[in-house]
Amino acid sequence: MESAKDYHTAQALLEWQIELGATDAIGDVPVDRYALPDTAPKAKIPAHRQAAPEKPAQVDPVAVAKSAAKGAGSLDQLRAVMDAFEHCELKRGARQLVFADGTPGARVMIVGEAPGRDEDREGKPFVGRAGQLLDRMLAAIDLDRTQNVYITNVLPWRPPQNRDPKPEEIGMMKPFLERHVTLAKPDVLVVMGNISCQAVLGKRGITRLRGQWDQAMDLPVIPMFHPAYLLRQPQMKRQAWADLLDLKAHLKGNR
Ligand code: URA
Numbered sequence: 001m002e003s004a005k006d007y008h009t010a011q012a013l014l015e016w017q018i019e020l021g022a023t024d025a026i027g028d029v030p031v032d033r034y035a036l037p038d039t040a041p042k043a044k045i046p047a048h049r050q051a052a053p054e055k056p057a058q059v060d061p062v063a064v065a066k067s068a069a070k071g072a073g074s075l076d077q078l079r080a081v082m083d084a085f086e087h088c089e090l091k092r093g094a095r096q097l098v099f100a101d102g103t104p105g106a107r108v109m110i111v112g113e114a115p116g117r118d119e120d121r122e123g124k125p126f127v128g129r130a131g132q133l134l135d136r137m138l139a140a141i142d143l144d145r146t147q148n149v150y151i152t153n154v155l156p157w158r159p160p161q162n163r164d165p166k167p168e169e170i171g172m173m174k175p176f177l178e179r180h181v182t183l184a185k186p187d188v189l190v191v192m193g194n195i196s197c198q199a200v201l202g203k204r205g206i207t208r209l210r211g212q213w214d215q216a217m218d219l220p221v222i223p224m225f226h227p228a229y230l231l232r233q234p235q236m237k238r239q240a241w242a243d244l245l246d247l248k249a250h251l252k253g254n255r
Helices: 006-021 061-070 075-083 116-124 127-137 169-186 196-199 227-232 234-251
Strands: 108-112 149-153 188-192 214-215 219-224
Touching: 061 075, 075 127, 075 169, 108 169, 108 196, 127 196, 127 227, 149 169, 149 234, 169 196, 188 234, 196 214, 196 219, 219 234, 227 234
Parallel strands: 108 149, 108 188, 188 219
Antiparallel strands: 214 219
């Protein structure tokens, strides 16, 4: 039968023949019923009786991030769950996840903003010009990422055209940052720039906040100018130097 209409017409004809006393269906040509498809034609269900199509379930990316981050028991696992997280748009435009660099377990953990072009290429935070300045700043107070500093960013994917991350992007990645800090076990957080202050301290205004010790994620936190800002405004390096000395004193237990 080709259509539902043919089916209903044929059924009506059959019922009429049965009423007339027909008991066997015999055609002119034998039918091999084993060779017939075994699908019965489906009766058409009126639209008002059909089940409503299922709506795709709404996903809360922050809840997904929280649960994924909580399940990570090591830095390697954290990297894996972040790499598998599909709810942040930034991932689509980035080449790869930029997780961390330096020495896990170091007393100092630096939190930058987001990878730029060089970091996106290499898969490591702070490897471009700003990163080279950061390394010189750290060296000035005897710190070195290969020995006693651990570095990550608020966002692990490069934003397109290096635009500022959106508040919802920061919010959805924060559970991963919190878990990152817990697993890396630093003594001190250094938050560099406004985006990092926003993510870690919930405050903006780096010019006012820099050098002011604060507390977040159960740790002492010192906000500092971002090295990319210092490249553009070298006259601000004096304040950055003061903050570095303050950090050094803190690490020696002198403040
Ligand atoms: N700026 C950042 O905040 N992080 C990087 O990794 C590179 C530049």
